[in-house]
Amino acid sequence: MSINKMSNPNTVLFTWFNQYAGISLKTPSKMLVIDPVDIKAKNFKTVDAILITHEHYDHLDPPLIEEIQKTTNCSVIADSASAKKLQYAVPKEKIQEARPGMETKIGEVTLKAEKCNHPAQAPVTYIITSEDNLKIYHTADTLPFPELALMGQKEKFDTVFCTVGIAPNATPQTGFEIARLTKPPLAIPYHTANLQSQEEFAKLLKKELPRTSCLIPEQNKIYQLSKRI
Numbered sequence: 001m002s003i004n005k006m007s008n009p010n011t012v013l014f015t016w017f018n019q020y021a022g023i024s025l026k027t028p029s030k031m032l033v034i035d036p037v038d039i040k041a042k043n044f045k046t047v048d049a050i051l052i053t054h055e056h057y058d059h060l061d062p063p064l065i066e067e068i069q070k071t072t073n074c075s076v077i078a079d080s081a082s083a084k085k086l087q088y089a090v091p092k093e094k095i096q097e098a099r100p101g102m103e104t105k106i107g108e109v110t111l112k113a114e115k116c117n118h119p120a121q122a123p124v125t126y127i128i129t130s131e132d133n134l135k136i137y138h139t140a141d142t143l144p145f146p147e148l149a150l151m152g153q154k155e156k157f158d159t160v161f162c163t164v165g166i167a168p169n170a171t172p173q174t175g176f177e178i179a180r181l182t183k184p185p186l187a188i189p190y191h192t193a194n195l196q197s198q199e200e201f202a203k204l205l206k207k208e209l210p211r212t213s214c215l216i217p218e219q220n221k222i223y224q225l226s227k228r229i
C-alpha cells in the first residue's frame with residue numbers, strides 16, 4: 001500500500017484496509033487513518049492523525065495505535081470512551097477527545113465529530129474537509145438517523161461511507177438510507193465481508209437515488225475522490 005504518494009489538488013486518495021470501517025485518507029497535505037485494526041503498523045509510514053469512532057474491538061486496537069503513534073508522532077482524535085482506553089498508549093498532549101459538535105484542525109484539514117446511532121459508549125462519526133474543501137463523511141457503524149438529512153443539505157458532502165453489514169441491524173437497506181438522507185454524489189458501501197451486500201446497496205442506489213454513484217471498493221486498493229461539480 002503506497003497511499004503516501006502525493007494527492008493532487010482538489011482530490012483525496014483513500015484506501016479501505018479491513019472489513020470494517022478502516023479507512024486511510026491522503027489529502028494534498030495530510031495523512032489520516034480512521035479506526036485502524038487488522039493491519040500492521042508498518043503499513044503507515046507517515047501519519048498526521050488517527051481518528052477513532054468508538055471503542056468496539058473492530059474499531060479500536062490500543063497496542064496498534066500505540067505503535068503507529070510512536071513511529072509517526074501523530075495526533076489521536078477519539079471518542080471519549082476510546083480516549084480513556086488510550087490514556088496509557090498515547091501521550092496525553094497527543095490525544096484529543098471527540099464529542100458530537102466538536103471541531104478541530106489538522107493543519108488545513110478540518111475535522112468535525114457528529115452523532116453516531118450505534119450501541120457503543122460514546123460513538124461519533126467524522127466529517128473530514130480537505131484543504132481544497134472536499135468533504136468526506138465517515139459514518140462509522142451508524143444506522144440512519146433523522147438529522148442526517150439536514151446535515152446533508154448543510155454540508156454538501158462529496159463522498160459518504162455507508163455501513164452495509166456486520167454492525168447490529170446494519171444492512172444494505174440501512175446503508176442506502178444513509179445515502180438517501182445525505183444525498184452525496186458518491187456513496188461507498190463498507191463495513192462488510194460480503195460483496196453481495198455491497199452490490200445490493202449499489203442496486204438500491206441505482207433504482208432509488210440515480211444521482212448518487214456507487215463505488216464498491218476492494219480492500220487495500222487506492223482510490224481517488226474528487227469534488228462534486
Ligand SMILES: [Zn+2]
Pocket residue numbers: 020021056058059141166167191
Ligand atoms: Zn464496527
